[in-house]
Amino acid sequence: MFLSIDLIYILEKLILIVIIVSISMVVAMYTTLAERKVAAFIQDRRGPNRAGPFGLLQPLADGLKLFFKEEIIPMFSNKFLFVLGPGLAMLTALMTSAVIPWGSKLELFGREISLQIADINIGILYVFGVVSLGVYGIIVGSWSSNNKYSLMGGLRAASQIISYELALGISLIALLMVTGTLSLKEMVLQQQEGYWNIVYQPLGFFLFLVCTFAECNRTPFDLPEAENELIGGYHTEYSSMKLGFYLFAEYINMFISSAVMATLFFGGYDIPFLDESTLPVNVAGVLGIVALFLKIAFFLFLFIWVRWTIPRFRYDQLMGLGWKVLLPLALLNMFLTGAAILFFDK
Amino acid sequence: MELTTILFLILSLISIGSAVMMLMSRNPVYSVLWLILLFFTISAHYLMLNAQFLAVVNIIVYAGAIMVLFLFVVMLMNLNADTEPMKNYRLQLVGVIAGGSLLLILVSAVMKIENNQPVMLMVGDYGLIKVLGKTLFQKFVLPFEISSILFLSAIIGAMVIAKRDTPSQITKGETEKRSS
Numbered sequence: 001m002f003l004s005i006d007l008i009y010i011l012e013k014l015i016l017i018v019i020i021v022s023i024s025m026v027v028a029m030y031t032t033l034a035e036r037k038v039a040a041f042i043q044d045r046r047g048p049n050r051a052g053p054f055g056l057l058q059p060l061a062d063g064l065k066l067f068f069k070e071e072i073i074p075m076f077s078n079k080f081l082f083v084l085g086p087g088l089a090m091l092t093a094l095m096t097s098a099v100i101p102w103g104s105k106l107e108l109f110g111r112e113i114s115l116q117i118a119d120i121n122i123g124i125l126y127v128f129g130v131v132s133l134g135v136y137g138i139i140v141g142s143w144s145s146n147n148k149y150s151l152m153g154g155l156r157a158a159s160q161i162i163s164y165e166l167a168l169g170i171s172l173i174a175l176l177m178v179t180g181t182l183s184l185k186e187m188v189l190q191q192q193e194g195y196w197n198i199v200y201q202p203l204g205f206f207l208f209l210v211c212t213f214a215e216c217n218r219t220p221f222d223l224p225e226a227e228n229e230l231i232g233g234y235h236t237e238y239s240s241m242k243l244g245f246y247l248f249a250e251y252i253n254m255f256i257s258s259a260v261m262a263t264l265f266f267g268g269y270d271i272p273f274l275d276e277s278t279l280p281v282n283v284a285g286v287l288g289i290v291a292l293f294l295k296i297a298f299f300l301f302l303f304i305w306v307r308w309t310i311p312r313f314r315y316d317q318l319m320g321l322g323w324k325v326l327l328p329l330a331l332l333n334m335f336l337t338g339a340a341i342l343f344f345d346k
Numbered sequence: 347m348e349l350t351t352i353l354f355l356i357l358s359l360i361s362i363g364s365a366v367m368m369l370m371s372r373n374p375v376y377s378v379l380w381l382i383l384l385f386f387t388i389s390a391h392y393l394m395l396n397a398q399f400l401a402v403v404n405i406i407v408y409a410g411a412i413m414v415l416f417l418f419v420v421m422l423m424n425l426n427a428d429t430e431p432m433k434n435y436r437l438q439l440v441g442v443i444a445g446g447s448l449l450l451i452l453v454s455a456v457m458k459i460e461n462n463q464p465v466m467l468m469v470g471d472y473g474l475i476k477v478l479g480k481t482l483f484q485k486f487v488l489p490f491e492i493s494s495i496l497f498l499s500a501i502i503g504a505m506v507i508a509k510r511d512t513p514s515q516i517t518k519g520e521t522e523k524r525s526s
Contacts, residue, residue, distance in 0.1 A: 121474070121475070139418075139421070
């Protein structure tokens with residue numbers, strides 16, 4: 001019967017989804033701790049060290065605090081959209097994880113399990129699509145708060161994300177021209193056999209990195225929540241776990257973006273200088289996951305490092321950088337890539 | 347019933363429902379949000395027809411970019427049910443007649459389609475990016491290039507309209523450039 005086979009397949013994917021979503025949550029939780037610890041290190045402080053050894057239980061304490069705080073929904077807000085906003089932010093943050101290959105494959109219970117939720121042949125466009133939806137959580141939340149600071153933050157977020165999406169998309173197109181495929185899995189396989197894509201696309205990677213910072217609303221591009229101009233930006237009116245969702249979605253976005261960058265430009269789960277096919281399947285699978293997470297950890301550190309090193313841009317500087325520097329550079333990168341492909345293939 | 351048929355029915359219900367809700371909502375922000383939901387279900391329909399590229403481009407361009415701008419404008423104008431313009435009875439009547447005749451034409455056109463070839467779900471590779479790209483850049487390369495020039499001219503036109511500065515703004519921009 002086809003139904004029973006289908007059910008096992010669906011079960012396998014469901015388990016995979018649950019595992020990946022919970023890992024995203026845990027990584028995001030501990031990124032908040034890492035953020036505070038790294039900030040403390042950079043500013044020559046100790047950072048949180050009371051809850052548990054080395055402050056390891058601090059994220060749990062923070063989460064509990066957010067849960068137990070009083071929840072306030074402003075009287076003049078649009079109640080339904082006010083609740084919908086943080087939910088949308090969380091949803092779009094988690095959706096991208098579906099197409100990322102987290103590892104090669106594992107053999108469990110006599111079944112070969114691919115460590116990717118969906119290997120669709122438009123993988124990279126899917127990532128781009130979800131990124132472009134990420135702004136809805138912020139806009140909806142900011143408008144429904146019925147607060148002028150919130151609205152200003154939301155409008156800033158919308159124009160910022162649309163502006164930086166262009167350069168992001170064009171730097172991705174140059175990458176597509178090199179790899180010739182849209183599937184993230186296939187890109188990783190190509191990088192396992194040849195060189196990592198960073199070798200072919202250094203400028204493309206740099207543009208992608210800068211645009212990712214803007215898309216995640218991270219410093220130096222955190223204008224939507226610039227606290228010394230807009231109080232709290234789009235989440236001024238939010239309290240309790242709804243605020244927690246917004247803050248948390250930012251860290252999940254960072255985690256997923258790091259995973260995307262590692263996959264696209266740094267070989268994904270590929271272990272450098274090692275031929276994975278010589279190892280048993282399960283060992284190679286687990287080592288691959290470890291390699292990917294090490295790369296992700298590096299990018300997360302980079303996010304934090306930049307936040308505590310570089311001050312915030314002014315708003316016109318932000319727009320000028322996006323439209324007058326990054327977009328022309330991305331176009332130039334695409335042109336050079338096309339020319340190089342034409343030249344070397346002939 | 348097959349699984350795809352059930353999916354198709356559910357999706358169609360959602361898309362028709364959200365289209366109706368988009369028209370019925372008093373609040374323009376709700377209308378925009380319903381329209382976004384409608385675009386999602388249309389993308390899902392594309393996916394069912396195996397047109398993955400079309401589906402994801404529909405999300406990126408319409409749901410991701412154009413609707414964000416719509417929402418942007420609607421929020422800035424702060425349209426509410428109380429400030430709703432145009433309650434002219436005659437205009438409403440004319441609108442009903444015009445819309446009704448459009449519906450009539452559409453229905454008659456749909457009725458004429460021969461139904462002996464039902465839509466095939468999840469088959470064919472016409473919507474896949476490889477096939478689409480080859481068709482666009484080989485068979486239809488001239489129309490494709492001409493339409494892209496049209497887009498370019500539209501972009502430049504928008505810029506020209508937006509750049510209509512008053513003299514005081516121009517001098518202000520120049521001083522800013524000098525100081526930075």
